[in-house]
Amino acid sequence: MKYQTKKKAIVLLADGTIFHGKLVGDKGGTAFGEVCFNTGMTGYQEIFTDPSYFGQIMVTTNAHIGNYGTNENEEEADTAQISGLICKNFSYFHSRPAADMSLQAFLKKSDLFAISDVDTRALVTYIRKNGAMNAIISSDVDNIEGLKKQLADVPDMNGLELASKVSTKEPYFFGNKDAKHKVAVLDVGVKRSILKHLANRDVYCKVFPYDTSYSAMKEWEPDGYLLSNGPGDPAPLENAIQVAKDIMEEDRPLMGICLGHQIIALANGISTYKMHHGHRGINHPILNLQTGKGEMTSQNHGFSVNKEEAESHHDVEVTHTHLNDHTVAGLKMKNKNCFSVQYHPEASPGPNDAHYLFDEFLDRLQPVNV
Numbered sequence: 001m002k003y004q005t006k007k008k009a010i011v012l013l014a015d016g017t018i019f020h021g022k023l024v025g026d027k028g029g030t031a032f033g034e035v036c037f038n039t040g041m042t043g044y045q046e047i048f049t050d051p052s053y054f055g056q057i058m059v060t061t062n063a064h065i066g067n068y069g070t071n072e073n074e075e076e077a078d079t080a081q082i083s084g085l086i087c088k089n090f091s092y093f094h095s096r097p098a099a100d101m102s103l104q105a106f107l108k109k110s111d112l113f114a115i116s117d118v119d120t121r122a123l124v125t126y127i128r129k130n131g132a133m134n135a136i137i138s139s140d141v142d143n144i145e146g147l148k149k150q151l152a153d154v155p156d157m158n159g160l161e162l163a164s165k166v167s168t169k170e171p172y173f174f175g176n177k178d179a180k181h182k183v184a185v186l187d188v189g190v191k192r193s194i195l196k197h198l199a200n201r202d203v204y205c206k207v208f209p210y211d212t213s214y215s216a217m218k219e220w221e222p223d224g225y226l227l228s229n230g231p232g233d234p235a236p237l238e239n240a241i242q243v244a245k246d247i248m249e250e251d252r253p254l255m256g257i258c259l260g261h262q263i264i265a266l267a268n269g270i271s272t273y274k275m276h277h278g279h280r281g282i283n284h285p286i287l288n289l290q291t292g293k294g295e296m297t298s299q300n301h302g303f304s305v306n307k308e309e310a311e312s313h314h315d316v317e318v319t320h321t322h323l324n325d326h327t328v329a330g331l332k333m334k335n336k337n338c339f340s341v342q343y344h345p346e347a348s349p350g351p352n353d354a355h356y357l358f359d360e361f362l363d364r365l366q367p368v369n370v
């Protein structure tokens with residue numbers, strides 16, 4: 001083994017519960033956020049760089065993390081987005097020809113604090129029973145009282161607006177400018193793989209900051225609009241909700257992914273709520289109510305759309321449901337060119353079951369003035 005410190009570290013949960021672990025690397029520290037777990041056996045780099053996870057401490061349930069290193073092409077954003085990592089066994093060595101860095105070097109580059117040797121099965125069982133809650137991970141193990149005080153100041157995820165922290169500051173373009181279609185993306189935390197999926201389907205994207213108005217996006221004359229995934233509670237995102245209303249008012253093509261799906265629900269007067277511990281993993285089963293087929297999907301959300309309100313809404317159809325807990329997984333507006341999903345069609349966790357949603361969006365695109 002090249003290097004492994006034995007320095008102690010802890011996970012302190014908001015209810016005072018402590019789990020013990022060891023520091024990864026040699027630089028101590030403290031990180032805080034809402035603690036949540038992802039059950040994916042692969043995809044740690046995609047998770048760590050997904051802006052939807054901004055402000056969250058990630059518990060990975062796979063037994064080994066780091067064993068295939070990292071690769072720049074697999075980043076969902078330029079920098080790591082989670083606030084800290086908790087794992088069982090951290091691999092200081094990696095073996096994959098395509099890797100350009102070890103996970104340890106990646107964490108260092110991203111200034112990410114991580115702890116290993118935590119009984120992650122016990123921690124996940126605890127979160128499943130008691131709900132996602134705020135937590136601190138720290139190497140400052142002799143300062144529990146001080147950490148408790150810091151933890152009391154960590155904001156509650158319920159009602160928290162985080163899109164402004166991850167959105168682009170300036171509009172930018174993605175893809176080939178001579179492509180057949182133009183799609184305007186409202187960036188409330190967009191994953192790069194969503195843009196790649198569009199670009200691969202001959203779409204030129206213009207990505208706009210989270211606070212851009214519909215009229216400013218419309219000036220570019222896109223064939224359609226996409227509301228992206230992103231972190232935090234959807235309810236405080238007033239501008240994005242207004243943009244969704246305006247797009248639907250003019251009946252322009254609109255697709256929403258995850259946070260974007262929740263924003264579209266809110267724009268239709270359907271409320272959202274914080275789930276007990278959310279859905280985060282790469283094998284979440286979905287039922288497509290239109291085809292009767294199942295889909296295996298990648299998911300990452302802690303909020304959900306109110307099912308009763310969605311089902312009783314005159315203009316909205318529930319198109320997909322989650323097979324584990326029957327929550328709403330997809331919506332379609334009956335009289336508008338608009339649909340959305342709670343899961344991640346851009347992810348490829350093995351099966352590519354949900355990629356068809358991008359093809360459906362392409363079929364819905366309409367050039368302006370035609």
Ligand SMILES: NC(=O)CC[C@H](N)C(=O)O
Binds near residue numbers: 052228230258260300
């Ligand atoms: N992946 C996402 O877009 C997440 C949406 C939202 N922040 C949630 O946790 O539900």
